[in-house]
Amino acid sequence: MTSAARADNGPGAADAAPEPDRKTPGRPRSARADEAITEAMLDLLAEGLTFEALTIEAVAARAGVGKATIYRRWPNKESMLVDAIARLKGELPTVPGTSLRDDLVAVLRPVGTIRSTRAGQIMPCLVPELRRSPELQGVYHRAMEPRRELLRQVLRTWRDKGELRADLDIELAAVMLIGPLLAQNVLFWNPNLPREGLPERLVDGILAGIAAR
Amino acid sequence: MTSAARADNGPGAADAAPEPDRKTPGRPRSARADEAITEAMLDLLAEGLTFEALTIEAVAARAGVGKATIYRRWPNKESMLVDAIARLKGELPTVPGTSLRDDLVAVLRPVGTIRSTRAGQIMPCLVPELRRSPELQGVYHRAMEPRRELLRQVLRTWRDKGELRADLDIELAAVMLIGPLLAQNVLFWNPNLPREGLPERLVDGILAGIAAR
Numbered sequence: 001m002t003s004a005a006r007a008d009n010g011p012g013a014a015d016a017a018p019e020p021d022r023k024t025p026g027r028p029r030s031a032r033a034d035e036a037i038t039e040a041m042l043d044l045l046a047e048g049l050t051f052e053a054l055t056i057e058a059v060a061a062r063a064g065v066g067k068a069t070i071y072r073r074w075p076n077k078e079s080m081l082v083d084a085i086a087r088l089k090g091e092l093p094t095v096p097g098t099s100l101r102d103d104l105v106a107v108l109r110p111v112g113t114i115r116s117t118r119a120g121q122i123m124p125c126l127v128p129e130l131r132r133s134p135e136l137q138g139v140y141h142r143a144m145e146p147r148r149e150l151l152r153q154v155l156r157t158w159r160d161k162g163e164l165r166a167d168l169d170i171e172l173a174a175v176m177l178i179g180p181l182l183a184q185n186v187l188f189w190n191p192n193l194p195r196e197g198l199p200e201r202l203v204d205g206i207l208a209g210i211a212a213r
Numbered sequence: 214m215t216s217a218a219r220a221d222n223g224p225g226a227a228d229a230a231p232e233p234d235r236k237t238p239g240r241p242r243s244a245r246a247d248e249a250i251t252e253a254m255l256d257l258l259a260e261g262l263t264f265e266a267l268t269i270e271a272v273a274a275r276a277g278v279g280k281a282t283i284y285r286r287w288p289n290k291e292s293m294l295v296d297a298i299a300r301l302k303g304e305l306p307t308v309p310g311t312s313l314r315d316d317l318v319a320v321l322r323p324v325g326t327i328r329s330t331r332a333g334q335i336m337p338c339l340v341p342e343l344r345r346s347p348e349l350q351g352v353y354h355r356a357m358e359p360r361r362e363l364l365r366q367v368l369r370t371w372r373d374k375g376e377l378r379a380d381l382d383i384e385l386a387a388v389m390l391i392g393p394l395l396a397q398n399v400l401f402w403n404p405n406l407p408r409e410g411l412p413e414r415l416v417d418g419i420l421a422g423i424a425a426r
Binding site: 144148163164172187208213 | 353378381406
């Protein structure tokens with residue numbers, strides 16, 4: 001599952017118990033250890049282990065490092081999860097700035113591809129746990145906030161240019177745009193709706209509204 | 214958790230091993246047995262048992278009936294789940310027919326209250342399983358279809374009255390309306406958005422669109 005994601009570490013990187021303070025060529029060892037540990041955590045979650053059942057010991061064993069190596073980097077498993085979710089979600093999308101429609105589609109498109117990635121296996125499994133743990137909800141929100149903020153920035157920018165309603169409720173508009181993609185790609189709400197071109201069709205529909213003029 | 218839901222069966226109804234073919238006063242015994250069995254299944258799921266791990270034996274034991282009593286009603290646990298999800302979701306909302314806005318808010322309002330019910334505990338737990346099992350996705354869709362169809366009917370009715378765009382994509386509009394509520398109430402997408410009045414604000418926003426006129 002994670003061989004592609006790990007390829008840039010070279011084979012066996014996760015088993016090498018890298019230490020942050022030794023000099024090696026290429027990428028610093030500390031970054032490679034961070035990756036190996038985060039990948040080990042994601043592997044365990046993708047295999048169906050609940051976050052509640054996940055232990056630092058299990059992550060250390062999977063990553064081939066000692067517990068002390070983990071505790072030098074993260075105080076607890078909640079803070080590891082913030083980094084793991086960020087890694088899972090990948091880089092923030094790049095917003096082209098060419099038009100309101102282009103920018104919104106750029107932000108929405110990755111939400112539509114979640115199904116084919118490891119994120120698609122892990123994120124729904126976290127949902128039931130989010131419900132049970134206010135602390136875990138906080139972790140999730142810290143990890144998601146940069147994505148929400150990117151969408152808000154796009155909306156504010158184009159509102160200030162006069163392309164969106166001057167009185168636009170930014171928080172409401174953000175969930176209007178993201179919600180349908182989450183419903184389709186995470187919750188499988190409507191099997192009759194084709195996946196192809198969905199971000200574009202949603203952006204057009206939400207910009208124009210559904211009421212008759 | 215289910216004492217209120219079971220109150221109309223009387224205490225101990227679930228333990229009475231009711232048989233469908235004996236005459237008793239009030240509600241037919243078969244309906245009461247159906248309820249007891251479905252409630253037992255929902256209890257087990259709400260306690261965190263996965264659908265995969267759920268057995269007919271466990272449901273029978275919890276409901277205080279024999280396995281044969283269950284197999285007389287349902288051929289397998291997938292068909293039980295269709296009825297259980299339908300029960301969990303409750304009655305379909307009543308659409309007043311007074312206005313487009315009233316009708317849409319009536320359909321959307323129950324989606325906004327899922328958090329406080331047992332459905333809020335169970336449905337997210339099913340999501341990871343849906344991803345793993347195409348068969349279970351089919352079960353979920355059979356159970357959800359009456360709700361999707363109600364929303365489609367409302368949209369068709371008001372489109373035909375000229376209040377919605379004549380070329381409205383009904384499937385797209387349905388997920389535009391439902392998606393944001395699922396994102397908020399099931400996936401907790403944006404903690405900055407107040408719950409109060411959300412169905413109304415979404416309906417207004419989606420009818421009017423967010424683009425400047």
